[in-house]
Amino acid sequence: MYDPTRLAALVAVAEDGSITRAAQRLGYTAPALSQQLAKLEREAGASLLVRHHRGARLTAAGELLAARARRVLDELDRARHELARLTGLSGGRLRIGTFPTAGIHLLPPALSAFRRAHPDVELSVAEFEPPQGVAAVADGTLDLALTHVYRPADGVEAVPAAVTVEPLLVEELVVVTAPGHVLTEGSSRLPLTELAGQPLISMAPAHPRRRGVEAALAAAGATPAVVVETPGYAVVCALASAGLGVAVVPEMVARMSTTPVSTRPLEPGELRRTISVVHRGEDASPAAATLLALLRGAFGRSATA
Known part of the structure; x- marks a missing residue:
């Protein structure tokens, strides 16, 4: 043959x-x-x-x-x-919500594979700052969304009964500093107590998703020096790169920073961010189910408790 x-x-x-x-x-x-x-x-x-x-x-x-x-x-x-x-994948539309980090680093490879297999499906991607994407899937505005939660968390958010929130990837938070900073010189994990007295670039302390992390940093003695009012990690890394303070950000964010920074993992490694996909379970459209399978295949093995 x-x-x-x-x-x-x-x-x-x-x-x-x-x-x-x-x-x-x-x-x-x-x-x-x-x-x-x-x-x-x-x-x-x-x-x-x-x-x-x-x-x-x-x-x-x-x-x-x-x-x-x-x-x-x-x-x-x-x-x-x-x-x-x-299978419902010729024509139609797939509406996806994402937050910036996932939209830049996680979603494109999966969408590229989807497009190659199903070129006739119209793709729509919109930015939804977590947890807005969860509600948008529940009310039918979106077919699927990428969202995240931090640990430690300030309370537990209710998930609408109509949706399923499925973890894809768990990443630790790391400290980022200007290159050559004494805190990031070592290769071992940095005890959280070593941040005591350090000028902190505080990441949206009033933002619900970061409130638990900010509380943990405050308990360790980190002193807010610059407060970034909106959750923009590119700005946070740029300020750290310029020597205005140290910051604690997800590992993926630090790795992809457009400005030069030094990083170091924290001890204990309990500060984490879980990236999840939100879908409507068995009621998901064929297109959403197909993209969900691609996301599971790419990142599902990285999801841990």
């Missing part, structure tokens, strides 16, 4: 008249495409191409196989669209 990928390579060469141009169209290097074509020739037991100084042309055997290949590929494409319609 012929490999459809190799049949597509043969058709592309027939249409472009060149292995190089066909490789560019299909996203291969020319040597890689040549290898696929060589394997197809072995499968066919016949020479399919004649290379010349201006490109390549098909032999009589190649023309015959390319004509059949077009029919096979057309049928496979038709089957893909019919199956997509059968």
Whole structure:
């Protein structure tokens, strides 16, 4: 049985008249495409191409196989669209809510895989600062949302009965400082008590999601020096980078900072952020269920208590 990928390579060469141009169209290097074509020739037991100084042309055997290949590929494409319609993934719209960190670092790979498999579904992405995305899924404004909670938490938030909040990723909070700061010189975990007396870039202390973390830092003796009123981690890291104080942020945020910072894990590692996906369980649309499966596959193994 012929490999459809190799049949597509043969058709592309027939249409472009060149292995190089066909490789560019299909996203291969020319040597890689040549290898696929060589394997197809072995499968066919016949020479399919004649290379010349201006490109390549098909032999009589190649023309015959390319004509059949077009029919096979057309049928496979038709089957893909019919199956997509059968599962509700041809056309329609998938509405997704996210907060900035997840929207930049977690969502794009999953959405890219979704788009490749289901190009006819219209994608809509909107920013919802947690916990707003939970309510938006519950009332039908969104099909799916990414949200987060911090530990320690200031109270337990009620989850609407219509939705499921499923953890995807748990990350520790780390201390960030300007490069070369004495607090981040060591490789071991930094005791939280070492923050006592340090000027703290306080991260939205009135924000419900950060209130428990801010209380833990205050108990350790960290002294607020700069208060960032809105939960913008890029600003927090930039201020820390400029030497205005130290901050405690999620590990992913520190790793992706656009300004140079030094980091160090904290002891004990009890300050955490859990990133979750919010969905409507068995009532989720086929498109939402498909993206949910992609997110589980990418990050679900990282979710721990």
